[in-house]
Structures are given as C-alpha cells and as structure tokens.
Amino acid sequence: MLNVIIGIVIIIIVIYLAVVVYQRTQLKRANTMSTELSRLQNLSLTEQIQQVKQLTLTGDSLIKFKDAQQSYEQVHQEQFPAIAQSLTAAESDAKGVNFLQTRDDVDTAHAQLEKAATTLDQVQATLTNIQKMEQDHQQAVVDLETNYQKIRKTLLNDNRQYGPAIDALEGQLSSLEDTFADFSALTQQGDHQNAEAMLGDLKKATTTLEQKMNSIPELYEQNHVQFINQLTEIESAYAKARAEGFCFVDDDFAVTLKELHQAVQDNLENIKHLDLDFVREQDNEIEKRINALYDRLEAEMKARLFVDKKKDVTGQFIHHAWKQNQMLLAELDRLSHNYSLEHGEIENAERLKEQISMINQKYQYDCQLIQENQAVFSQIATDLSQFNQSLSNIEKKQRALNDSIADLSEEEKQAQQTLEDLSAELHAIHRRIENLNLPGISSDYAEYFDVVKNEVKHLKATMNKAKISMDDVQKQLGQIKRDRDQLQAKTSDLIDQSLLAEQVIQYANRYAATNPQMAQAIRKAQEQFERDYRYEDSLATIATALDQVEPGAFNRIEESYYKNKAHAN
Known part of the structure; x- marks a missing residue:
C-alpha cells in the first residue's frame, strides 16, 4: 500500500x-x-x-x-x-x-x-x-x-547622311516626343503607376530609334554611293572590254546591271521606310551579284594575258608535233619494206596524226575568233592548256614509238652476229666430240644435236627473207639459246662420262686376272662403251665393281679427273 x-x-x-x-x-x-x-x-x-x-x-x-x-x-x-x-x-x-x-x-x-x-x-x-x-x-x-x-539636333544638322530616311526618323521622333509629353504629364500629376507602364515602352522605342540612326548612314552610303560607283565602274569596264574584242559566255551584263540599278533604287526606298533588316538582306544579295560581275571581268582579263602569252607558243608546238609525226611516218614506211612492223606502229602513228590535226583545227578556229573579236578568252585559255597537255602526251608517245623502231637495224645486226656465234659453237661442239675418237654417240644425243642444228638453219632462212620479223627472230634466238645451253650440258656430260669410263676401266684391269667378278664387270662396261655407246651406264658399271674391290678408288680417280680438267680450262 x-x-x-x-x-x-x-x-x-x-x-x-x-x-x-x-x-x-x-x-x-x-x-x-x-x-x-x-x-x-x-x-x-x-x-x-x-x-x-x-x-x-x-x-x-x-x-x-x-x-x-x-x-x-x-x-x-x-x-x-x-x-x-x-x-x-x-x-x-x-x-x-x-x-x-x-x-x-x-x-x-x-x-x-x-x-x-x-x-x-x-x-x-x-x-x-x-x-x-x-x-x-x-x-x-x-x-x-x-x-x-x-x-533632333543630330537630325537637323546631319540630315544628309540619313538620305530618304530623314522624314521617317523625324516622324518617329515626333511620335516619341508626344508620348514623352504624356509620360511627363503623368509624372507631374503623380500618377506614377501609369507613368511606369508608359516609361518601359518609351525607353525601348527611343533605343530602337537610336539604333536605326546609327545603322542608316552606313546603309545609305553603301547604296547611294558605293553600289552606284561600282556599277558605273563595271559598266565602263564592260564597254571597254567589248570594244577591245572581249566576249563573255551567256553575256547578260546589260540585263544584270539594269536589275542591280533597280535593286539599289528599291533598297533606297526600303531605307526611306526604315525597313532596315530587309535592306541588309538585299545589300548582301546586291554585293554578291556585283562581285560576280567583277570576277567575270577579271577572269577574262587574266585569260587574255595568258592567251597572248601562250597562243604563238602553242602554234609552234603544233607545228613541231606535226613535223615530228611526218618524219616518224616516213621512217615507218621505209622500215616496212625490210621489216614486219607487228606492234601497230603505223596505226599508232596515224592516230597521233589525227589527234594533231584535230588540235590544229580547234587552234585555228580559236585564232579566227580572236581575229574577229568574238573570242571568249577564258574558254580559249582552257583550250590552249588542254592543247599543250595533249601535245606533250603526243610528243612522249611519238618519241617512244620512234625509239621502238630506231634499233631495228642494229637489232638485226646483233641477231646476225648471235646466229654466227651459235653456228660456230655448234661446229666447236662437233669438233670436240670428233676429237674424242669415240666408237660412236647415242641416238638421243645425236637427235638433240640435230634439233639445235636445224633451229640454226631455220633462223638463217628467216633472216634471209626480204622482210624480216624481228619478233620472230628474237623468239627463235631465245629458243636456240636455251637448246644450245642444254646441248652444252649434254656434251660436257658425254665427254666427262666417256673419259672417266676409259680411265676407270684401265685402272680396274689390274684386278682382272685375280678377280673374276671384276673381269666380268670390265667386259660388260666395255660392251656398253664400244657397242652400245652408253658411256654413262659403262661408267656406273665399272665404278660400282671397283668400289667393291677397292673402296674409294673411284672417288680418287674422279677427283683427279675434274682437278686436271679445271687446270686445263
């Protein structure tokens, strides 16, 4: 509790x-x-x-x-x-x-x-x-x-710089002054709320008027002075150019100048009504078109300087190319009697002749236009540049074509000398075989020797023709050289095998009396050598038998043979 x-x-x-x-x-x-x-x-x-x-x-x-x-x-x-x-x-x-x-x-x-x-x-x-x-x-x-x-003081003292806009500017100023009077009255009356609402618009309108006054002098100067002066200058330059023989592609100078004069007048009217944004837009377009006219005049002036400098040079170039072509065709005609021209040399020279002729025709036409005061120099300048480029290419082709035929005679002489050398080589090969005093030669070797001999004979016949095909000659020479090289190799093998076989058989005879197998090998090797003319097989038979009786003997004989052969050569 x-x-x-x-x-x-x-x-x-x-x-x-x-x-x-x-x-x-x-x-x-x-x-x-x-x-x-x-x-x-x-x-x-x-x-x-x-x-x-x-x-x-x-x-x-x-x-x-x-x-x-x-x-x-x-x-x-x-x-x-x-x-x-x-x-x-x-x-x-x-x-x-x-x-x-x-x-x-x-x-x-x-x-x-x-x-x-x-x-x-x-x-x-x-x-x-x-x-x-x-x-x-x-x-x-x-x-x-x-x-x-x-x-107001500025408009009064400097009214000329505002041109046609002066009335509109004074009108806007008067309107602002009326509005200002109302604003001033409201201010004096103490009605500041309504005066405040009016003040914002009044300041904005005043700023806009000042901006227009700052912009108009430059716009008026450009249209009233600069554009007019430029158009006058172009008119004068154009008239002078035409009097001096100048022509223009799609010559619309007169129409364009008229349109630009009207555009300038229209723009002055826009300035009068204070439509300044549109004035600026039109100024850009007018300036662009005026610059385009200047560019066209300048282009033709520069083109004429180029034409005056290059016209005669191009004419000389055409003459040189034509003369070069005529000499080339004459040489081709002369060579065609002795040689088969198989690479279209004549056809190519004729095509180059046609190209030179077409260039000359265009060149003469341009010269005529200049003489008749109908020349558009910018086009002719382009033509001359193209002519010179084309003529340079033609000159290179004609020089290459001339070089390709210039050595035909020398080529024939070299081919003839090569043929004589080949004949001498065949004769030397035949003498080497004869000097061996062999019992005979194999049918394979004889057939190959005859092939090369017949090729040489056929080439001699080809070169003795009235009109020679050097392509065919060079083709045959190439084949003969390849077969000649093969024949040389076969000949060297034949000589080496036969001489070695003889030396090895002679060395092996020391074992014939005491070794039945060796005696049998010697007999077989001699049969292959003297009866069948198979010197390679004869060497192989006796070399194998000798190595069984005296290992290394064949290698010593072979090394000695090639060493002596090297010293002899």
Whole structure:
C-alpha cells in the first residue's frame, strides 16, 4: 500500500513539474513576442508617410498610398492593442494551471504579431516604391528630354547622311516626343503607376530609334554611293572590254546591271521606310551579284594575258608535233619494206596524226575568233592548256614509238652476229666430240644435236627473207639459246662420262686376272662403251665393281679427273 501511495505521489510530482516547465516555456514565448511588439511599435513610418503625402499623387499611386496609410493606422490602432491584450492574458494564465489556455493565448498573439509585421513590411515597401518611382520618373523626364533634344539636333544638322530616311526618323521622333509629353504629364500629376507602364515602352522605342540612326548612314552610303560607283565602274569596264574584242559566255551584263540599278533604287526606298533588316538582306544579295560581275571581268582579263602569252607558243608546238609525226611516218614506211612492223606502229602513228590535226583545227578556229573579236578568252585559255597537255602526251608517245623502231637495224645486226656465234659453237661442239675418237654417240644425243642444228638453219632462212620479223627472230634466238645451253650440258656430260669410263676401266684391269667378278664387270662396261655407246651406264658399271674391290678408288680417280680438267680450262 505504501508503495502505491509513493508511486502516486511521484506521478503527481512529475505532472506538476511538466506543467511548470510548459508554462514557463509559454511564458518565455510571450516575453519574446512582447519584445518584438515593442520593436514594431517603435518602428515608426509616420515620417515616411508624411514625405509621400507631400508628393502630388493621383490615380493608382494615390490609391496605393491611401491603402498603405490606412493599413498602418489599423495596425497601430487595432492590431497592436489586440496583440498586447493576448500577451497579457497569456502571462496571467501562465501563473495558474490552465496551461491549455496559456498555449491558446500565446498562439493567438503569435499569429496577430506575424500579421502586423507583414502588414508593416508591405506598407513600407509601398511607400518606398512610390518614392523611388517618383525619383526615377523625374530623372527620366530630364534624361529623355535631353536625349530627344540631342536626337533632333543630330537630325537637323546631319540630315544628309540619313538620305530618304530623314522624314521617317523625324516622324518617329515626333511620335516619341508626344508620348514623352504624356509620360511627363503623368509624372507631374503623380500618377506614377501609369507613368511606369508608359516609361518601359518609351525607353525601348527611343533605343530602337537610336539604333536605326546609327545603322542608316552606313546603309545609305553603301547604296547611294558605293553600289552606284561600282556599277558605273563595271559598266565602263564592260564597254571597254567589248570594244577591245572581249566576249563573255551567256553575256547578260546589260540585263544584270539594269536589275542591280533597280535593286539599289528599291533598297533606297526600303531605307526611306526604315525597313532596315530587309535592306541588309538585299545589300548582301546586291554585293554578291556585283562581285560576280567583277570576277567575270577579271577572269577574262587574266585569260587574255595568258592567251597572248601562250597562243604563238602553242602554234609552234603544233607545228613541231606535226613535223615530228611526218618524219616518224616516213621512217615507218621505209622500215616496212625490210621489216614486219607487228606492234601497230603505223596505226599508232596515224592516230597521233589525227589527234594533231584535230588540235590544229580547234587552234585555228580559236585564232579566227580572236581575229574577229568574238573570242571568249577564258574558254580559249582552257583550250590552249588542254592543247599543250595533249601535245606533250603526243610528243612522249611519238618519241617512244620512234625509239621502238630506231634499233631495228642494229637489232638485226646483233641477231646476225648471235646466229654466227651459235653456228660456230655448234661446229666447236662437233669438233670436240670428233676429237674424242669415240666408237660412236647415242641416238638421243645425236637427235638433240640435230634439233639445235636445224633451229640454226631455220633462223638463217628467216633472216634471209626480204622482210624480216624481228619478233620472230628474237623468239627463235631465245629458243636456240636455251637448246644450245642444254646441248652444252649434254656434251660436257658425254665427254666427262666417256673419259672417266676409259680411265676407270684401265685402272680396274689390274684386278682382272685375280678377280673374276671384276673381269666380268670390265667386259660388260666395255660392251656398253664400244657397242652400245652408253658411256654413262659403262661408267656406273665399272665404278660400282671397283668400289667393291677397292673402296674409294673411284672417288680418287674422279677427283683427279675434274682437278686436271679445271687446270686445263
């Protein structure tokens, strides 16, 4: 029981302490708001209200000022007393135990205090804004009036630089001055809200007018002076060029110049109506077309200088190429009686002749155009460049063609000498075989020797013809040389095999009496040598038998043979 009582007491104490803490918290809030209330009460806007009240206000500005003044008086007369009453009630309730009522009183006072503070801020902002607009508008009146006087003075003193735009500029200035008068009147009347709305448009329109005045002199100068001077210059240059014999492809100079003169006049009209963006767009197009005319004139002038420099040189080049071609054709005709020209030499020379003739025809036509003052020099310059390039290529081809036939006679002499050398080689080979005093030669070797001999004979017949085909001659020479080389190899083998066979048989005879197998091998080798003329087989038979009786003997004999042969050569 005692514990229960103690627990209840503790709970009561805790609740009491909590209430006390809460009440003190609320009381602290109330004290803070009392301090804030005092600050707001001391924040006097009366002097600022009196300053604004001294201004001559009308319209929306006057209405906003009266509303602000009324709100200020309402805060002081009604809201501040209500806030003080709520804070007093909160302090009184905080001394009791009705903490809920204390909280309500504090919350009410807080809401009232925030509302009053917000109202005062709005009142102060309204008053400051009215004062600032009044100052800004008074200054704007001075600045704009000074600016308009400056603009009018500029238009009066420098009106020539604005050309046809002067009337429109003065008209826009007069319109701005009328609007400015209305703005100035509203400012003097104190209707600053409506004056502020008008001021933005007035500044923007003034800036736009100044920008136009800055742009127009350059645009007017370009159209009234520069373009006119350029067109006059082009007209003069064109007339002079035509008088000096110049012609132009699709000659539309007269039409284009007329169109450009009209475009310039139209653009001056656009300047008159202050349509400056369109003026700039048209200026770009006019400038582009004028530059194109200049470029065409300059191109023809440069082309004529090139033509004057290259025309005679090209004519000489054509004459040189023609003469070269005639000499080439004459040489081909002479050679065709003795040689078969099998690579289209004559046909190629004739085609080059046709090309030179066509170039000459075009060249003569261009010269006639120049003489008759009908030449488009840029086209003729292109023709001359192409002529010279084509003639250079023709010259290279004719030189290569001439080189290809220039050595035919020398080639024939060399072929004849080679043929004689081959005949001598065949004779030497025949003598070498005869000097061996062999019992005979194999049919294979004899047939191959006859093949080479007949090839030489056939080549002699070919070269004795009235008209020689050097292609055929060179082809036969190539084949004969290859077969000659093969015959030389076969001859060397025949000589080496026969001589070695004889030496080995002679060496092996020392074993014939004591070795029946060796005696039999010697007989077989001699039969292959003397009866069948198979010298390679004879050497193989006796070499094998000798190595069985005396290993290494054949290698010594063979090495000695080739060593002696090398010394002999």
